[in-house]
Amino acid sequence: MNRENSRNRLMKELQTYSFAAHEALLYLDAYPESKEALAYYNKFKKLENQIKNEYEAKYGPVTSPNEAQSWQWNKGPWPWQLDGEVML
Amino acid sequence: MWNYEKRLQYPVKIKNPNPKYAQIIVSQLGGPDGEIGASLRYLTQRIAMPYSKIVGILTDVGTEELAHVEMITAILYQLTRNLKPDEIVKSGFDTYFVDHTTGVYPVAASGFPYSASQFQSKGDVIADLNEDLAAEQKARVTYDNILRLVDDPDVCDAIKFLRAREVVHYQRFADALGIAQDNMNSKNFYGYNPAFDKK
Numbered sequence: 001m002n003r004e005n006s007r008n009r010l011m012k013e014l015q016t017y018s019f020a021a022h023e024a025l026l027y028l029d030a031y032p033e034s035k036e037a038l039a040y041y042n043k044f045k046k047l048e049n050q051i052k053n054e055y056e057a058k059y060g061p062v063t064s065p066n067e068a069q070s071w072q073w074n075k076g077p078w079p080w081q082l083d084g085e086v087m088l
Numbered sequence: 089m090w091n092y093e094k095r096l097q098y099p100v101k102i103k104n105p106n107p108k109y110a111q112i113i114v115s116q117l118g119g120p121d122g123e124i125g126a127s128l129r130y131l132t133q134r135i136a137m138p139y140s141k142i143v144g145i146l147t148d149v150g151t152e153e154l155a156h157v158e159m160i161t162a163i164l165y166q167l168t169r170n171l172k173p174d175e176i177v178k179s180g181f182d183t184y185f186v187d188h189t190t191g192v193y194p195v196a197a198s199g200f201p202y203s204a205s206q207f208q209s210k211g212d213v214i215a216d217l218n219e220d221l222a223a224e225q226k227a228r229v230t231y232d233n234i235l236r237l238v239d240d241p242d243v244c245d246a247i248k249f250l251r252a253r254e255v256v257h258y259q260r261f262a263d264a265l266g267i268a269q270d271n272m273n274s275k276n277f278y279g280y281n282p283a284f285d286k287k
Binding site: 008011012014015019022023026027029030031032061062063064073078079080082083 | 091092093094095096097098099100101102141144145148149152158161162165166169256257260263264267
């Protein structure tokens, strides 16, 4: 359960930074000349990538891996599953 | 091309199953103002759109809608766990269950299957963007109606996130309409359709 909690915490961080970057992405679509939005995007995209690397190192791939020692992509949990749920 | 991320855009963690709620919320999967229709609307409309900035908005909003499809399916999955036959009958979920068990299938709350006849890709810049603005408002109202009917903080938390996204998308489409009009003849926006007519 402790592992689930720290996995959830890291996932929440990934979701937060990714969301902030995505929100800036939509804004930049309409206002590409905004330096403020670009700096915001860069800041949160960098944080998103850092946390994604950390998450993937600990809990397995979020996107299909660039290179893998062993194949983890098919291992759970899938996004709709609840904590502790096991898939056959 | 699209890449898949094995995660939800926003967490969905529902402790208590509730098939009645699932039967209501399924409308945001396969209903007239649901997320599948939203995604297909923007991802098809973008092809004829002649303004690059607006193509970007349609692409990125249409892609986000796919993440919302996934959130809705996660909500439906979690609301329909561990159901007993008597609960299914009592809740009224039986009419869905008989056809789909607890599989996720895109229908409106009324039972009408998802239909592309519920959105348009008109190939006209002004008409398509006005449809997009209306679509975001209609989806916002559906989420407001869900919040009127649902009394479970776990469910409402995810629904409130989705509702807020409709408002943001509406704002971006308002920007898009402004970009289109800046490029068109302000004396007569309807004189020609830049997606088809040559100036």
